[in-house]
Amino acid sequence: MLELLVEGVTRMVGFRVAAVGLVRGDELEMVAVVGDDGAREQLLGSRTPLTTILGELEVAEHWGPLRFVPHEAMPGDAEMWGWVPDIEAAQGPDAWHPMDALCAPLYGRDGELLGLLSLDLPEDGRRPGPEQQRVLAAYAEQAARAAVLALEREELAEQVRLASAARQIVRNAPADLGIDEVLGASADALMQGFRAVGAWLQLFDGDGHGTGRVVALDDTEVRLPGRLVRVAERVARAAWLLQQAQVLSPHHAPASASALSHVDAQESLAFLESIAVGSLLLVPIGAGPEALGNLVLTRPVDAPDWSATERAAALDIGHDLGRVVLNARSFEREQRLVAELRAIDSYKGRLIATVSHELKNPLTAVLGHVEVLEDLVQDMPPELARSVGPSVATIGRGAHRMTRVVEDLLLLARVGDPDRPVVPTRVDVGSVVADVLALLAYALDEKGLDVVVEAPRRPVVAMAEAEEIERLVTNLVSNACKYTPAGGTITLCLAVEGHEVVLECTDTGLGISEADQAQLFQEFFRSTNPVALAEPGTGLGLNIVHRIAVRHGGRTEVESRLGEGSTFRVRLPAAC
Structure with missing residues (x-):
C-alpha cells in the first residue's frame, strides 16, 4: 500500500523520488522508496534517530501540512533522510537545490507522529508553487491514512506471531514432562517468537520462599551474581502483582512500582553491558495470586526496543508458563x-x-x-x-x-515382585486346562458339576510362563467349583482373537453383585454375599489371577449377575 502511494506521488505531483518512513520506537525507518535505484539501495531499511528528524523539522518552513527545509537553513552538514541527489542546482530564486528537503509529517488519529513522506528531485527543477503544494497536501493526508493502516496491520501481524509462539509453548509442554523437559521444549518458540538472543528462567521454590534456581533456555551458562538473582525475584513478584512485563535498558527504566531501586537498576545495567546485552524483558510467571518465577529475554545492543504488543504477549506467556510449571510440579509430585x-x-x-x-x-x-x-x-x-x-x-x-x-x-x-520379570515361552493353554481339570477332578465330581470345554482344533498358544498360567487356570476353576451349587455347570472356552489368547470360565453359581465386582480383584477381598462368605477362602485367588494376567501384558474381565452365575475372561498375548 505504501509502495503504491509513493509511486502515485512521483507520477501525479511532479517529483522523481519519493519515500515513506515509519516510526519504530525512537527511530524513523524507511519502508518504501521509489524513483531512483541509488536512493532505494541507500535508504530502504535505514534508520534515523527521531531526535535528528524533529530537530530539522523545527527549522522548516510550514506549507500547510508540508515542511520545507531550504538548503541555506539546513543545520550544519545534516541531511534530512540520508541521500543527496547528484545534480547541479538550477538558476533562479525558486530553483531546487540538491540539499533542499521537502516532507510531510504523518500523524495518527491521536496526533502521534507515525512517519514521514519525503520528496526530492522535482521534474521542473523548481520548488513547488501554491497549486503543487495543494496537491502534495492531499497526498500527505492519504499517506497518513495509509501509514495508520500499515502500522495497524503490522501490529496485528505481530500479535498473531506472538500468539502463535505462545500456543507453540503450550503445545510443546506436555503435562507428563518434568520442569526441565518442559523448559527445553519451550525454548525455541520463545527465542524465535520474541527475536531474543538469550533467555533464562528463574523458578522459585515450591513453598514460595527462597530464590530457587536459574535455568538457561538457550544452552548457554547463566552466572548471575547472587544479589541480582534476589533482585530479579523481588521485581518478578512486584511485576506479577502489577500484571506487567518489565523492560530494562539504558533508554527504558522500569516503572517505579517494580521494586527496582536506582542502585539495583544501575547494577543490572552494568551486568547487561558486561554480557553484551542491550535490553532485557523480565516476564513474571505465575498462576492465580502466586508468582512462581520469572522469564528473562534478552536482545543485543542494536536491536529494537520491546513494543507494548510484545510486552502484553509476553505477560500472557507468563500465565501459560505458570500453568505449565504447576502441571509439571504436580506431575513430579x-x-x-x-x-x-x-x-x-x-x-x-x-x-x-x-x-x-x-x-x-x-x-x-x-x-x-x-x-x-x-x-x-x-x-x-x-x-x-x-x-x-x-x-x-x-x-x-x-x-x-x-x-x-x-x-x-x-x-x-x-x-507382585517388580524385580522378577516374566520369561515367556510358548504355552499350550489347552493342555494346561486339561491338566488342571484332571487335578481337580475329585472335587468337581464330588459336587456333581458338569464341565464343558470349548476349544478350536488347533492348539491355542500363549507367550507366558507355564507355571503361572497353570496357577491362573487352577484358581479360576477352583473358584467356579467353590461357588457353584451341586449339579451346576462350568464351561471353559478357549479362542484366539487377533493377537490375544482368550480364556473364559463361566459358571452357573451364586453370581456377584455390581458393588462386589468393583473390588473383586483386590487383595483379601471377600464377597459381601453371606452365602459366599460361608465358603472358606483367603480373598487372594482372583487377585493372583489378575496379577498374573497383568504382568504378562494381559487383562481380566468379569461379567456376572446375582443368582445367574459369572464369567471370568482372561486375555493373554498370543504366540506368533
Whole structure:
C-alpha cells in the first residue's frame, strides 16, 4: 500500500523520488522508496534517530501540512533522510537545490507522529508553487491514512506471531514432562517468537520462599551474581502483582512500582553491558495470586526496543508458563508418590514373603505331628479315640488351611515382585486346562458339576510362563467349583482373537453383585454375599489371577449377575 502511494506521488505531483518512513520506537525507518535505484539501495531499511528528524523539522518552513527545509537553513552538514541527489542546482530564486528537503509529517488519529513522506528531485527543477503544494497536501493526508493502516496491520501481524509462539509453548509442554523437559521444549518458540538472543528462567521454590534456581533456555551458562538473582525475584513478584512485563535498558527504566531501586537498576545495567546485552524483558510467571518465577529475554545492543504488543504477549506467556510449571510440579509430585507407593508395595511383598517362609516350616512340623497323632488315634481304645480324634482332625484342617494361605501369600509375593520379570515361552493353554481339570477332578465330581470345554482344533498358544498360567487356570476353576451349587455347570472356552489368547470360565453359581465386582480383584477381598462368605477362602485367588494376567501384558474381565452365575475372561498375548 505504501509502495503504491509513493509511486502515485512521483507520477501525479511532479517529483522523481519519493519515500515513506515509519516510526519504530525512537527511530524513523524507511519502508518504501521509489524513483531512483541509488536512493532505494541507500535508504530502504535505514534508520534515523527521531531526535535528528524533529530537530530539522523545527527549522522548516510550514506549507500547510508540508515542511520545507531550504538548503541555506539546513543545520550544519545534516541531511534530512540520508541521500543527496547528484545534480547541479538550477538558476533562479525558486530553483531546487540538491540539499533542499521537502516532507510531510504523518500523524495518527491521536496526533502521534507515525512517519514521514519525503520528496526530492522535482521534474521542473523548481520548488513547488501554491497549486503543487495543494496537491502534495492531499497526498500527505492519504499517506497518513495509509501509514495508520500499515502500522495497524503490522501490529496485528505481530500479535498473531506472538500468539502463535505462545500456543507453540503450550503445545510443546506436555503435562507428563518434568520442569526441565518442559523448559527445553519451550525454548525455541520463545527465542524465535520474541527475536531474543538469550533467555533464562528463574523458578522459585515450591513453598514460595527462597530464590530457587536459574535455568538457561538457550544452552548457554547463566552466572548471575547472587544479589541480582534476589533482585530479579523481588521485581518478578512486584511485576506479577502489577500484571506487567518489565523492560530494562539504558533508554527504558522500569516503572517505579517494580521494586527496582536506582542502585539495583544501575547494577543490572552494568551486568547487561558486561554480557553484551542491550535490553532485557523480565516476564513474571505465575498462576492465580502466586508468582512462581520469572522469564528473562534478552536482545543485543542494536536491536529494537520491546513494543507494548510484545510486552502484553509476553505477560500472557507468563500465565501459560505458570500453568505449565504447576502441571509439571504436580506431575513430579505424582511421580514421587508413585515411587513411594512402589517402594511400599515392594516392602509389603518382601514382608509377606518373609512371614510366609517363617510360617511354612512350623506348619510343616505341625502337619507331620498331626499325621503321627492320627496314627496313634487309630491304635487308641475307642472311648479315648472318640475324645481325642476330633481334636486331632480339627488341628489337621486348621494346619492345612494355614498352609494354603501361606502358599497363596508366597505366590502373591512372587507375581507382585517388580524385580522378577516374566520369561515367556510358548504355552499350550489347552493342555494346561486339561491338566488342571484332571487335578481337580475329585472335587468337581464330588459336587456333581458338569464341565464343558470349548476349544478350536488347533492348539491355542500363549507367550507366558507355564507355571503361572497353570496357577491362573487352577484358581479360576477352583473358584467356579467353590461357588457353584451341586449339579451346576462350568464351561471353559478357549479362542484366539487377533493377537490375544482368550480364556473364559463361566459358571452357573451364586453370581456377584455390581458393588462386589468393583473390588473383586483386590487383595483379601471377600464377597459381601453371606452365602459366599460361608465358603472358606483367603480373598487372594482372583487377585493372583489378575496379577498374573497383568504382568504378562494381559487383562481380566468379569461379567456376572446375582443368582445367574459369572464369567471370568482372561486375555493373554498370543504366540506368533
